[in-house]
Amino acid sequence: xxxxxxxxxxxxxxxxxxxxxxxxxxxxxxxxxxxxxxxxxxxxxxxxxxxxxxxxxxxxxxxxxxxxxxxxxxxxxxxxxxxxxxxxxxxxxxxxxxxxxxxxxxxxxxxxxxxxxxxxxxxxxxxxxxxxxxxxxxxxxxxxxxxxxxxxxxxxxxxxxxxxxxxxxxxxxxxxxxxxxxxxxxxxxxxxxxxxxxxxxxxxxxxxxxxxxxxxxxxxxxxxxxxxxxxxxxxxxxxxxxxxxxxxxxxxxxxxxxxxxxxxxxxxxxxxxxxxxxxxxxxxxxxxxxxxxx
Numbered sequence: 001x002x003x004x005x006x007x008x009x010x011x012x013x014x015x016x017x018x019x020x021x022x023x024x025x026x027x028x029x030x031x032x033x034x035x036x037x038x039x040x041x042x043x044x045x046x047x048x049x050x051x052x053x054x055x056x057x058x059x060x061x062x063x064x065x066x067x068x069x070x071x072x073x074x075x076x077x078x079x080x081x082x083x084x085x086x087x088x089x090x091x092x093x094x095x096x097x098x099x100x101x102x103x104x105x106x107x108x109x110x111x112x113x114x115x116x117x118x119x120x121x122x123x124x125x126x127x128x129x130x131x132x133x134x135x136x137x138x139x140x141x142x143x144x145x146x147x148x149x150x151x152x153x154x155x156x157x158x159x160x161x162x163x164x165x166x167x168x169x170x171x172x173x174x175x176x177x178x179x180x181x182x183x184x185x186x187x188x189x190x191x192x193x194x195x196x197x198x199x200x201x202x203x204x205x206x207x208x209x210x211x212x213x214x215x216x217x218x219x220x221x222x223x224x225x226x227x228x229x230x231x232x233x234x235x236x237x238x239x240x241x242x243x244x245x246x247x248x249x250x251x252x253x254x255x256x257x258x259x260x261x262x263x264x265x266x267x268x269x270x271x272x273x274x275x276x277x278x279x280x281x282x283x284x285x286x287x288x289x290x291x292x293x294x
Contacts, residue, residue, distance in 0.1 A: 152267045183211060187233060
């Protein structure tokens, strides 16, 4: 089914790069998956050119059957999920790695109180997106932007981002910072593979506001160490500064950067149970992790 979804995306976009972006993946693995499908079928599905791709005759013959297969699979999967929930089985929920422990505990308590049995896991936005589409996840919490085709999203929550830096950093003496103040400062940012859309959006917004980092280091678990060792800066919400020692947080003038998040499920799977679960997740993120309605 994954291969058929990849085929449909390329057929609709007529371009590997745009299809890869829509699928939240890079182009080389997408090209490989299409090559695998062509090898399995024993026929070329696309004619490639510098301007894009077009379907071959076997590709045109496959297209309506691929669409029907994906629609049928999604319908069967949605029905199975509804039956499973009606029989009292657990729903699966994933949250991002930076969600606080107390928030997850409160989500579980409120869901049980609402009669919803849930099992929690941790995954990045990119991983959640993939397993949502595969049908192995009922409800996720994703960072915007992400491909929304086939997905239902709750109203977004927002957290403003400021600058995290070592206490000894020359900019630490300022109470507020402009993006232009950051000129020449190396940046520590989360790995792009975790949330490609958000990673690119932060760098794009920074450039537009006058800050082009001379170097971008990617890290998650050793952020504090890299900030201090490299005298670098990072973009984070104010609440994250409380978890680190030896660093300070300063707001950005004009509030140019933010994280936005939503509870997300497959549109075909949305029912009263998942809608109520999404409401509880969003409520707890506001009360425990300082997210605000957009």
